[in-house]
Amino acid sequence: MNRRDLLTCHVTDKSRPAASMGPEFYTNAVLRTHENKPVKFYDDLIRGKISLINFIYTGCTKSCPRSTGNLVKAQKLLGDRVGRDVFMYSITIKPEEDDPEVLRSYARSHGARPGWLFLTGSDYDLTTIRFKLARWDHPKLDFDPDQHTGMVRYINDSLNLWTMCPTYATPRQLVECVSWIEPTKPFAARLRENYVKQAEIDRETRQAEPPRSVFRRAHGWPA
Amino acid sequence: MVPRRFPVKRSTFLFSVAMILLPAYAAVVAQEGQKACEFNIVGTWQSTSNGHTNPTLLRFERNGTATVLSRKGTEWQATDTSTFKLDNPKAPKAIHLAPKNNPQQVTSLEITQHDDGAFTTAVTVTPDVELTRWVRVDPYRYFVVFVSGKGTPGYGAPAFAMLVKTDGTQAQTEAFGLYPYKDGKVDTVAVAPIPEEIRKQFDKEPQDDSAIMLRLEVTAGPFNRAMKILKTWERRARENTLLYNIPYLDNAVYLNQLTSSLNDCAETIKLQKLTWRIDDPIISKQNLPQVPYFFIKELRTLNSDLHVTDDKFHERLQANNLSPR
Numbered sequence: 001m002n003r004r005d006l007l008t009c010h011v012t013d014k015s016r017p018a019a020s021m022g023p024e025f026y027t028n029a030v031l032r033t034h035e036n037k038p039v040k041f042y043d044d045l046i047r048g049k050i051s052l053i054n055f056i057y058t059g060c061t062k063s064c065p066r067s068t069g070n071l072v073k074a075q076k077l078l079g080d081r082v083g084r085d086v087f088m089y090s091i092t093i094k095p096e097e098d099d100p101e102v103l104r105s106y107a108r109s110h111g112a113r114p115g116w117l118f119l120t121g122s123d124y125d126l127t128t129i130r131f132k133l134a135r136w137d138h139p140k141l142d143f144d145p146d147q148h149t150g151m152v153r154y155i156n157d158s159l160n161l162w163t164m165c166p167t168y169a170t171p172r173q174l175v176e177c178v179s180w181i182e183p184t185k186p187f188a189a190r191l192r193e194n195y196v197k198q199a200e201i202d203r204e205t206r207q208a209e210p211p212r213s214v215f216r217r218a219h220g221w222p223a
Numbered sequence: 224m225v226p227r228r229f230p231v232k233r234s235t236f237l238f239s240v241a242m243i244l245l246p247a248y249a250a251v252v253a254q255e256g257q258k259a260c261e262f263n264i265v266g267t268w269q270s271t272s273n274g275h276t277n278p279t280l281l282r283f284e285r286n287g288t289a290t291v292l293s294r295k296g297t298e299w300q301a302t303d304t305s306t307f308k309l310d311n312p313k314a315p316k317a318i319h320l321a322p323k324n325n326p327q328q329v330t331s332l333e334i335t336q337h338d339d340g341a342f343t344t345a346v347t348v349t350p351d352v353e354l355t356r357w358v359r360v361d362p363y364r365y366f367v368v369f370v371s372g373k374g375t376p377g378y379g380a381p382a383f384a385m386l387v388k389t390d391g392t393q394a395q396t397e398a399f400g401l402y403p404y405k406d407g408k409v410d411t412v413a414v415a416p417i418p419e420e421i422r423k424q425f426d427k428e429p430q431d432d433s434a435i436m437l438r439l440e441v442t443a444g445p446f447n448r449a450m451k452i453l454k455t456w457e458r459r460a461r462e463n464t465l466l467y468n469i470p471y472l473d474n475a476v477y478l479n480q481l482t483s484s485l486n487d488c489a490e491t492i493k494l495q496k497l498t499w500r501i502d503d504p505i506i507s508k509q510n511l512p513q514v515p516y517f518f519i520k521e522l523r524t525l526n527s528d529l530h531v532t533d534d535k536f537h538e539r540l541q542a543n544n545l546s547p548r
Contacts (some may be wrong), residue, residue, distance in 0.1 A: 027464065124455060128464040137467065139476050140499035 017048050019160035025132065029125035031091075034103035034118035041129060045117070046157050050086045050178060053153045054167055055130055056118075057094040058106040063150045067167030068110045071152070074174035075113055083115025086178060091119045093145055095126055134164075156181035260444075260488030261313040262337045267292070268357040280360060283307060289320060318344070338489040339444025364389050364539055365446035366531065367485065369478065370425040371516040372434045378403065378410065379512025380434070381425070382474055382519075383417050384481050386450055389540050398422045399453050399460075401474035401515070414470045414477070415460045428533050435516055437523040438531040440539065445491045448484040452477070471511040478515055482522065493525040 023042035030038050031045075039045055054071065056064045068090070075082050082088060090112075092098035098106075103118035112118070120126070131142065133153045141147040154163045154177055161181040165174055185193075216222070267282045280292040280299060291303040304323045309315040315337065321329045332344040340359045345352050366387040372380025383400020398417035403410060428436050441449075456477045459465045465473045475497060485491040497518060499506055505517050523530060531539070 024463070027462075124458070127466070128459075131466045132464075135466070137472075138499060139472070139479075139497075142466075143476075 017158040017160075020047070020157045021160060027125065027128055027132075029121060029129065031119045031121035031125065032100050034100050034107050036100040036104075039117075039119070041125075045087065045089060045119075046155060048158050049156075050181065051153075051155045051157070052086065052088045052174075052178070053133060053155065054090055054151065055093050055134060056090050057092050057145060058098050058102050059094065060146075062146060063167070065110075067150055068112075070167055070169070070171055070174060071116075072111050073171035075116055077171055077175045078178070082113070086115075088112075088116035089119055090116070091126060091129060093126060093130060095120045095123055152177070154178065154181050159183060260339070262315060262342070264307075264309060264312070264315070264318075264342075267360040268342075269360050270355050270357050272353065272355040281357070288323075315342075340442040359442065361443055362390055363443070364391075364542070365441050365443060366536070366539075367439045367441055367446065367449055367481075368425075369437045369482070369519045369522065370434065371519045373432065373516045374403075374512060376510040376513055379412065379471060380516070381417070381421050382478070382515030384449070384453065384478060385417075385422065385425075386446065386453060387540075388446065391540075391542055394540055396422070397450065397453055397457075399457050400477070401470055412470050413460075414456075414465060414473045416457060435520045435523060437519055437526060438536060439485075439492060439526065439529050440531050441485065441491055444488060445485040448487055449481050452481045452484050469511070471514070475511065475514045475518070478518060492522070492529060495521045495525055 023040075026042040026046050028040045028042045031041055033039055045051065052071075054067065056068065058064075071088065071090070075088060078086055092103065098120050100120060103120060107116070107118045133155075134151060135142050136147070150167045151164045152167055152174065154165065155161070159181070163177055163180045165177040167174075169177075184190075210218075264283045265285050267280050269280050270277045278294060279302075282290045282292055284290070287306050287308065289305045289307040290301045291305075292299040293302045294300075305320045306323060306326065307321075308319045310317045310319075315334050317331055317333055319329050319331050321327070332346060334342055335345045335354070336343040342357050344355050344357065346355070347353075366385075366389075368385040368387065369383075370385065371382035374380030379401070381400070381402040383398050383402070385396055385398040388395045399415070400417055401412055401414050402417055402421050403412045405411070425434070425436065428438075456465075456473075466476065467473050479497040482492070482494060483496060486494050495505075495518065497503060497506055497514070501507055505514055505521065509517050
């Protein structure tokens with residue numbers, strides 16, 4: 001044991017990041033993936049990871065297909081980060097209909113790639129997780145399957161940072177939201193990114209503006 | 224001779240098709256709207272036909288044996304045994320019975336209706352159809368009790384459901400809901416199993432409007448569904464997985480779920496559901512801590528004829544339930 005661990009071991013549980021709310025909050029409910037593998041919700045899916053979680057049911061024809069379609073595009077944009085440091089989970093709210101087999105064909109039909117798990121489990125556990133991560137605080141909406149939030153919950157467990165993004169956002173926005181829960185970058189890096197972003201905005205603004213001559217002619221001024 | 228053709232207008236044709244398909248569609252929608260209630264034939268049943276209750280009982284066992292029981296003095300004795308088979312155990316349309324000593328002689332009865340506590344069989348006795356109603360005989364009696372104090376709009380009062388099961392000699396009571404307590408010097412509330420001393424305050428019907436009670440006697444089906452809801456919430460309280468951060472909201476949702484469960488398979492009570500919409504007469508007008516009080520008060524008004532008074536309750540608690548209800 002090193003000196004740092006010796007000094008801190010009595011205040012933090014080494015098995016999880018110090019900032020995390022841990023299994024006491026997230027629960028360690030055993031869920032099943034669309035590959036029919038049992039997983040513990042906190043230990044296997046959340047601990048120390050950046051997770052994108054949304055709620056679906058395969059029979060949903062209103063918002064879910066578009067939401068899943070957007071997430072498929074976002075997964076492509078995230079590239080090899082998915083499965084490495086970013087993990088995607090779609091949790092069913094109708095476990096009585098969505099067994100691993102049904103979820104597997106749903107994942108396949110939408111073109112979900114590795115790193116994205118579709119999960120089912122007991123009604124008790126799934127309700128608990130849904131109410132912890134994405135409830136409206138309004139029973140009328142919370143218990144209506146058609147009203148489940150069309151939002152993606154972003155969790156960075158290492159820093160205990162949470163955010164949310166509508167699943168109807170553009171895939172690019174869905175990807176951008178990941179940066180909101182990432183560790184703050186050094187000042188120099190942020191400055192550099194800021195320059196690049198500003199240059200991008202300037203370029204777009206210039207393209208959107210009409211040429212000066214067109215503007216002057218429109219107002220009857222000499223070119 | 225060429226047969227004469229009767230042209231049918233397209234609109235008439237489409238209307239006819241719609242009229243044919245509509246009942247089928249309505250049936251599907253109705254089925255989807257109602258929760259699946261699986262029939263369970265295991266248990267003891269007493270038959271009633273033409274308004275007369277037969278003095279014999281029929282007991283169906285899990286292993287496929289049906290036994291006819293007749294009363295000898297104060298005891299019930301087996302007089303005949305058969306094997307039975309349901310065409311679809313969860314939603315049967317027919318039951319096939321064969322005597323154990325003559326398995327080839329199979330008698331089939333059509334099941335025309337079934338619910339939690341009864342089923343009806345039909346036998347065609349030319350030219351009539353004889354209907355026999357079979358009512359479940361249960362040695363236990365079941366009570367669901369809703370109680371709530373009025374309290375104040377900001378703080379409320381104890382509000383919970385009690386489930387009582389008795390065999391005539393011993394009553395088992397489970398109570399879960401919300402109760403106030405003092406955490407040091409701070410007044411607070413908990414959603415948890417109700418402590419004995421608070422439960423005893425509500426053993427008798429309240430005499431004024433400072434509290435309200437609705438006590439119902441139900442059959443095993445609704446009781447078990449209510450118990451399932453109670454046990455789920457008890458687990459949530461134990462595992463710290465209550466759904467909301469507001470105890471009053473958790474309790475209102477729990478009581479609403481429990482009352483709704485009574486009517487899942489058949490109408491047990493006249494129901495007032497909390498819809499949580501802006502036009503909900505209780506949610507829109509009352510403060511959350513007092514919602515259970517007004518909710519139970521409304522249920523009591525709707526079901527005043529089903530309410531079991533203190534006298535009847537104590538009488539029934541001690542009565543062995545050998546007769547079917």
